[in-house]
Amino acid sequence: MTNYHHKKLAQGRWFELTFFEQMANIGSEVNRAVNWQQKNKKDLLQSAAERALELADLTISDKRNIHRLRELTRLREVIADCFFGDNIYGSSPQNWHSYFFAFNYAARLN
Amino acid sequence: MQLIKNKISLNDLKNLVAKGFGDFIKAVVEPGSQPAKNDDKALYVEKNNIPHVANGGAIVEKEVWGTGSVDVDKGIMVIDAELHADEEAFLLENGSKQEYLWGINIYPALEKADRIEFDSMINLKPSQGNRSRSVENKNIQEKIIIIVKGLIDD
Numbered sequence: 050m051t052n053y054h055h056k057k058l059a060q061g062r063w064f065e066l067t068f069f070e071q072m073a074n075i076g077s078e079v080n081r082a083v084n085w086q087q088k089n090k091k092d093l094l095q096s097a098a099e100r101a102l103e104l105a106d107l108t109i110s111d112k113r114n115i116h117r118l119r120e121l122t123r124l125r126e127v128i129a130d131c132f133f134g135d136n137i138y139g140s141s142p143q144n145w146h147s148y149f150f151a152f153n154y155a156a157r158l159n
Numbered sequence: 160m161q162l163i164k165n166k167i168s169l170n171d172l173k174n175l176v177a178k179g180f181g182d183f184i185k186a187v188v189e190p191g192s193q194p195a196k197n198d199d200k201a202l203y204v205e206k207n208n209i210p211h212v213a214n215g216g217a218i219v220e221k222e223v224w225g226t227g228s229v230d231v232d233k234g235i236m237v238i239d240a241e242l243h244a245d246e247e248a249f250l251l252e253n254g255s256k257q258e259y260l261w262g263i264n265i266y267p268a269l270e271k272a273d274r275i276e277f278d279s280m281i282n283l284k285p286s287q288g289n290r291s292r293s294v295e296n297k298n299i300q301e302k303i304i305i306i307v308k309g310l311i312d313d
Contacts, residue, residue: 054180055241062241073280074242080278080292081264088273093266096182153280153292 054100055107063107068114069156075104075124076149082132083142098132160249163236169313172267175239183264186238187246187281189255190302234306238265243279258287261294261303267311275307 053059063071078101085093105125108114114121131140161167161175176184235255237246243262250260262279277294294300 058241062245070244070280077278077280077292081276084276084278093182096180100180150291153283154285156280157283 054096054103058104059107063104064111064113067156068108068117069152071104071108071111071114072152073149073156075101075108076145076153078104079128079145079149083145086132087142094132098128101128101132160240160246161238162249162253163238163310166310166312167238169267169311172238172265172311176267179239179241182268183266183276184238185240185243185246185279186236186263186265186307187243187250187260187279188234188236188263188303188306189250189259190234190261190299190306191259234302234309236306236310243281247281258284261299263294263303263307265307265311271308275304277303 051059055063066074078097081097082094082101085091085097102125105121105128109118109121109125127138127140130136130138131145172184176182235250237249240246240249247257247260247262251257260281261277262281264276264278266274266276277300278292280292282289282292282294289295294303
């Protein structure tokens with residue numbers, strides 16, 4: 050049994066969100082992880098990065114996103130590399146921000 | 160999801176955090192209905208035991224917000240949802256206006272200086288000049304700080 054941070058989202062709410070909303074929320078957790086990484090708060094960094102991966106996994110499991118899997122699995126890999134690995138892909142706060150900003154902007158258009 | 164109009168104790172907040180994300184809780188705050196000022200001067204009045212806010216080390220005495228004083232007691236906060244967007248929707252359904260709603264995260268175990276994080280996707284409001292997940296207007300930031308401090312009893 051999976052021990053989710055986002056228990057209610059995992060039970061179904063996540064799959065009611067648009068793709069843009071899903072990506073923007075992943076971006077929020079990545080942003081938090083970057084923030085705590087910069088402040089050298091390792092516990093908070095770990096939690097935020099785990100939540101980012103969890104939301105990425107929920108997004109990957111969403112059947113509506115089957116045609117986006119290559120993008121999503123790459124995203125997951127880069128998150129894992131940045132916060133749990135050696136950052137071989139050279140992620141930076143700036144390129145995380147630029148990647149997710151457009152999704153955040155699109156999510157708020159209504 | 161809980162609407163906080165009166166105080167919540169720090170321990171109760173910690174218990175909610177323990178049942179949720181473990182280190183923080185999401186909140187949406189409505190810091191009154193006055194529009195933001197464009198300048199960065201932080202001017203707040205001490206009222207009903209809510210502490211002053213220091214601006215660059217200086218304690219300021221009085222706030223003028225538009226044409227009147229801000230009643231910080233009117234600030235309300237919704238906490239304990241997994242999405243800021245759900246908290247935002249709750250307040251909108253109960254009569255709040257979106258332009259006055261801001262998303263924050265509260266880390267009750269941290270020192271007060273680090274306890275409030277201004278980071279939410281609902282904060283992106285280009286039409287109001289807020290082009291990031293933060294709350295860029297220092298006046299609004301400090302007003303939110305006052306409200307949150309006033310609502311958390313520690």
